[in-house]
Amino acid sequence: MDDIIIAHEIMQEHEIERYFEIWRESVMRSRLTITAVFLKIANTTEPNTNHQVTSFLQSKLRKTDLLFQLSDGNHWGIFFLQSSDVEARAFLKRIFAILKAERKLQHIALNASITEIRNNNVMFEDLLVKNKEMLAGDEQLTWTITEVKDYSEQPTELVKVSIIEQNAIFRQVLESGLNRLDIPHFTLEVKNYEDGYSFLQSDSYKTGHLHLVIMNDILPRKNGLEILHIMRNMPNEKKFIIYMLSERNSEGAALNAYEGGVDEYIVKPFNLRLLEAKIKRTFARFWL
Known part of the structure; x- marks a missing residue:
């Protein structure tokens, strides 16, 4: 490892901020998890140590990891x-073990902090300040790994829910059940409509939010299949999760519904808890 003192140029603090702003928004749009690791040399006066640390880190990172100096x-x-904080901690333990074992690097001791970022409530400058504060503790301690937990809470996404059902009692039962439904990472905003025309007049289906539509196939003033056709031909059609309810228990009816673009075809009568379980499973897949 004679070339360990040869460090290639790395990005600097002022260069990395603009990338961070893009990634921060991706946390919300794409549910991208970012984990930041900060390192500081603990107690050393050896020459070339900064170059050695830089080169060592460069040699251990993947092409998708971004190293920079403050x-x-x-x-x-x-x-x-x-990558999660679990993966970052495993990486730190691995490089700490290598540094302790490598004779030519035994004069180097590091401390580290980890920040897992799962929401966009973080500014670049605040991230730096918090982690530098974590690493400014007792200078006599070495090989420590601390964590900043301020940004690890996952955001909650609003989901529009529209129930389109002619039967008033059944409509209210569905609405009450969905208002009680607890789905991790999602908040449901439930509205009900007695027919397809009133749903289309509401314009609620034109938003950019995820939209769960639970509708009967037979409806007055615009039936379920007509509504299905309208929604699946809209620019935001991928935002719709469409459950169709029907009393027709036939393969032909189900096939027509699925070919038209429904996500679930549910035959009446059905167990409400089964419907709720299907909805939970649908949104669990959306979060993956």
């Missing part, structure tokens, strides 16, 4: 895209 020259940052 403006004070005493800290390094690494952004791990689509």
Whole structure:
């Protein structure tokens, strides 16, 4: 490892901020998890140590990981895209073990902090300040790994829910059940309509939110299949999750519904808890 002191140029703090702003928004749009690791040398006066640390880190990172140096020259940052704090901790334990075992690097001791980012309530400057504060503790301690938990809470996404059903009692039963439904990471905003025409007049289906539509196939003033055709030909059609309810228990009716674009075809009568279980499973897949 004679070439360990040869460090290639790495990005600097001022260069990395614009990338971070893009990634931060991807946390919401694409549910991208970012984990930031910050490192600081603990107690060493050996020459060339900064170059050695830089080169060592460069040799251990994947092509998708981004290494940069802070403006004070005493800290390094690494952004791990689509990686959790568990993976970041495993990486740190691995490089700590290598540094302790490598004879030519035994004068180097590091401390590290980890921040898992699962929401966009974080500014780049605040991220740096919090982690530098975590690493500014007792200088006599070495090989420590601390964590910043301020940004690890996952965001909650609003989902529009429209129930389109002519039977008033059944409509109210569905609405009450869905209002009680607890789905991790999602908040449901439930509205009901007695026919297809009133649903289309509401314009609620034109938003960019995820939209769960639970509708009967037979409806006055625009039936379910007509509504299905309208929604599946809209620019935002991928935002719709469409459950069709029907009293027709035939393969032909189900086939027509699925070919038209429904996500679930449910024959009446049915167990309400089964419907709720299907909805939970649908949104669990959306979060993956």
